[in-house]
Amino acid sequence: MSLFKRSVVAEITSHAGVVFSTLMVVWLSVLLVRLLGEAANGAIGADIVFGLAAFSSITALPVILAVSLFIAVLTTVTRSYRESEMVVWFVSGLSLKDWIAPILRCALPVSLLIALLTLFASPWAYRQIGEYRQRYEQRSDLSKVTAGQFIETQGGDRVFFAEEPSAPGEELGRVIARVIDPEWHSIITAESANIQTEKNGDRFLVLSSGHRYDLKPGKPDFRLFDFDRYGFRLESKSDSTSLEAVRREAESKTKARPTGQLLADDTDRARSQVMWRLALPLAALNLALLALPLGAVNPRLGRSGDYLLAGLVGLLYMNLINLSRGWISNGQLAFGVGLWLVHALFLALMMYMMWRRLRVKAPKKPSPPAPV
Structure with a gap:
């Protein structure tokens, strides 16, 4: 691996670790406050608070990982522009397209991990959360x-x-x-x-x-x-209800059902949940690539506007995925169209923005001299 690729991968990994740790601390703080409030009101037992927090964190990991990767790539590209490091790479014969390979080197493992979490780990965690709550409700x-x-x-x-x-x-x-x-x-x-x-x-x-x-x-x-x-x-x-009955009732909820059961269930609600589980890894990959042209900024301009634009784009992406899931669940959108439409639109947006950044503008023709 070249020096350029090693430095980019190392910086993206470092930024992703910091962002991921920060988001996890914020998430756990908010979650524990909410769970302790429920325990104080008697909705759950104090002895199951940390168990619920652990399983709830597993369900939140896919979104946190996707956001962490997006912010890490965006921060790395923006820093390279603002500190004029990008000029050094451009003078060395590299272009913005050469960033795609190191970004994919970081994004592909994260996307694969998100796929494992959404398809297998998160449904299992939702079942455990349901069982914890139902066991408490069945206590004397x-x-x-x-x-x-x-x-x-x-x-x-x-x-x-x-x-x-x-x-x-x-x-x-x-x-x-x-x-x-x-x-x-x-x-x-x-x-x-x-x-x-x-x-x-x-x-x-x-x-x-x-x-x-x-x-x-x-x-x-x-x-x-x-x-x-x-x-x-x-x-x-x-x-008293048997543990198997509790497990069956928890699995009846859509989020808690295994992916294999959802694929075998020919209903709109099941298809919408499958779409959501497949959309998150694709969104993480798309957002990582989209952060490259979004992070290409003018060093002489302020930085808040670029981060705000990138945040709005990421928020719009996730909201459109949620909107597509709702349409699929209501039967208003076909599963195949809803699965790929949003990702295709943002992939096309990324390619257009890259083309705008890479194209070389022809020099302006000098204006004719004014008559004497």
């Missing part, structure tokens, strides 16, 4: 109760609040619960609570030393009970 009510937090279960029909246990052997301290059934609205308080599992697998929440207040909605009926021990069913063994 008591397993979702966290000391110091209000937790809603069964669509809001049960609301729990528990304190830390004050005596050894207790699983929960003081408990207050609101229970809504078709006839009564109940408020239950107790000094402590424990789980009791019967021989048939049913689980009960057993409250100790408490009170129950019942009110019938719309009627002046009111009941008050004092109890030493009070239990109500939390989970029946027959209510």
Whole structure:
């Protein structure tokens, strides 16, 4: 490999690593804030936050890799123009076309990695995310109760609040619960609570030393009970769902279905998802080549306008892919046309911009001398 190609590949790789690390840190920061908010609201368990963050990061990797490659190539080409390094290469007999080979040397492995992620890894990650969330939803009510937090279960029909246990052997301290059934609205308080599992697998929440207040909605009926021990069913063994059922339900979602199943499914929704999985690696390759003419700038001009234009082009590219996916899903666009149309348009744009950069303009004819 020549010195030129080695230097270009090394710089693109270095810039891509920095951009990728930055985007991943930003993505994980936003994701963790959102997941911790869901955990605080009781939508998910605190013990599955990091698992969900890991699998969600896998699903985001294709877009992050494509954007990182685009910015890395754009930054490398722009820097070479602004620091007049491009002049040295041009004087040495190279042209802008000679940049295509080192760019493809970096872009092809990234595009292949994105294809593996979109076709195989991302669907698997979506299935794992679905299973994590469904397992949490299938937990018993008591397993979702966290000391110091209000937790809603069964669509809001049960609301729990528990304190830390004050005596050894207790699983929960003081408990207050609101229970809504078709006839009564109940408020239950107790000094402590424990789980009791019967021989048939049913689980009960057993409250100790408490009170129950019942009110019938719309009627002046009111009941008050004092109890030493009070239990109500939390989970029946027959209510639990097998892991295989959870897996089947997760795979029924389009994003989580394996690519082989989507190819065998002759529906517009399945074809739109296949189009999306194939479009991302092609878009990464196209954007890397498109960054070459977009990065060819005049060193004497400001740099913000060029980066803004490149960002708008990349944003337009991804939005058109999303738009094509929606049209395919609604049956408004054929799968074959939607798969190649956007990429062909931007490939033609790249070739036109390269032709504009490479063509040599004829010198202007001198104007005739003015008459004396």
